[in-house]
Amino acid sequence: MPIFEFRCRNCNQEFEKLVFGADPEVECPHCGQGKVEKLMSVCTAKVGGKLTSTSSGASSSCTGCAATSCSTCG
Numbered sequence: 001m002p003i004f005e006f007r008c009r010n011c012n013q014e015f016e017k018l019v020f021g022a023d024p025e026v027e028c029p030h031c032g033q034g035k036v037e038k039l040m041s042v043c044t045a046k047v048g049g050k051l052t053s054t055s056s057g058a059s060s061s062c063t064g065c066a067a068t069s070c071s072t073c074g
């Protein structure tokens with residue numbers, strides 16, 4: 001989904017909008033003006049925030065601790 005982040009040049013508010021096409025006409029939802037500039041897309045940057053502590057457990061045989069070569073847990 002092509003969600004882009006925009007900033008209004010009129011009221012300086014930032015907002016996200018789902019757009020189609022390379023040069024869409026986007027109006028500011030705060031003031032209704034069309035004087036907006038497109039910022040970097042943030043849809044992919046928000047995904048990588050989750051920790052992968054559980055997914056990396058494939059190399060760890062020990063379920064009692066996080067070490068890959070655990071000698072205390074057996």
Ligand SMILES: [Zn+2]
Nearest residue numbers: 008011028031
């Ligand atoms: Zn505005």
